[in-house]
Amino acid sequence: MESKKRRGILDRLNAGEVVVGDGGYVMQLERRGYVKAGHWTPEAAVEHPEAVRQLHREFLRAGANVIQTFTFYCSEDKLEISGNVSNISGAQINEAACDLAREVANEGDALVAGCVSKTPCYVKSHSETKVKAIFKKQMDDFLKKDIDFFIVEFVDHVEEAEWAVEVLKTSSKPVGATLCISPQGDMHGVPPGECAVRLVRAGADIVGINCHLDPLTCIRTVKLMKAGLENAGLKAHLMIQPLGFHTPECNLGGYTSLPEYPFAMETRAMTRWDVHQYAREAYDAGIRYIGGCCGFEPYHIRAIAEEVSAERGFLPPASEKHGLWGAALGMHTKPWVRARVSWID
Incomplete structure (x- = not known):
């Protein structure tokens, strides 16, 4: 299918439509032998594009409206400390990932989200100038490929997420910002409601939670974000892309602190029935962008799409x-x- 003008992410959300996100990539591709555990960097977009393409396609077929670029942890500082011996640059990965996502998105009515995640530079330096320069470099790579919108993901300090949003909003693209935090707040103890307010004031059009904790816990956190926005008189669309595993411990470290992480998480995996419950509770909470992160396989995304099929009309x-x-x-x-x-x- 040739690329054509699609209704944008905000057009869909403003119309009250349910947008189904895709699922996780790094853990699924690690299990298939394409990503190194611990590093979790996305060289596979260049080294094994057929594997990334196939996973994109399975998420699309399962009902996803959005295909995210496989660019998790794709900042030059993260690639360097992770021992990127293949010498593949971040720009090469970003551009290849955009091409793969666009190719598959064009096979259906899906949008491409260019994704940036937290940087080692933030914790190491706390330099706004340095961190923003990293996000600016990634943004420029994405804009060469004309992605549909941006997602800031897997950030556990709201300050860093604010900086990312501020950079990405210098483009004309909508920006979604998701934090991997618990109901207790970010790693500095900033409550979810305050986090949401800060992200929206930085320019985010969509705010929410992703990864680290199970779906029902993440819904609790998004509800707190929603309440914070309402109390501040602010509006934004809500999104959620939680972990696909049960994490009843609900600690600040999330699933990375579990003894099963990362090689024995199978016994904690969500069933499709769990995901039906999650999708319904997310919808009832007013969340209209519903997807998944690590542990969410295509059949989980299909469960979301089936649960909200009446609302979507197909x-x-x-x-x-x-x-x-x-x-x-x-x-x-x-x-x-x-x-x-x-x-x-």
């Missing part, structure tokens, strides 16, 4: 194959399996 193509809410089980040869169709809903 099902993703994948549901025609597997049968909404297990209805296809009615064709099973075992009667006790067929009987499950009656209690699934």
Whole structure:
């Protein structure tokens, strides 16, 4: 399909539509042998584009409206300290990732989000000038490829997220900003409501939470952000892209502090039924951009798309194959399996 003018992210959200985000990339690609655990850097966009392309395509087929560029941790300082022995530059990764995301997004009615994440430079220097220069360099790479909007993700200090938003808003693109924080606030103890206010005042059009903690915990945090905005008389769209694992401990460190992280998280994985519950609770909380982060596989994204299919007015193509809410089980040869169709809903 040739690239054509699509309705933008704010057009969709302003109209009250539900936007389904895509899922996680670094952990899924690490499990497939394309990303190094611990470093979590995205050289695979250049080294193994077919793997990244396929994961994009599976998320699109599952019902995602947005394809994020595989550019997590793609700042030059992070690539350097992670031992980027292949000498692939951040610009090469950013541009290749944009091309892959655009190629797949054009296969459906999806938008491309150029994504930036936290930088080692912030914790090391706390230099606004240096950190903003890093974000400016990434932004310039993305603008060469004309992405649809920006997402600031996986930032646990609101100050750094503010700086990122301020840089990205110098473009004409909408900006979403998601923090990986708990209901207790960011790593400096700034409460979620105050974080949201600061992000919107910095220029963010969409605010929310991503990664580190399970979906229901993240919903609690977004609710606190929403309340903070309301108390301040500010408005912004809400988004959520949580962890795809159960983390009932709900500590500030999130899942990285669990003994199972990162190689034994399978026993904590969300089921598709868990994700149906999450999508419904997120929608009921007023969140209209609903996706996932680490641990969210394509079938989880499909569960989101199915749960909000009535609100969206359609099902993703994948549901025609597997049968909404297990209805296809009615064709099973075992009667006790067929009987499950009656209690699934």
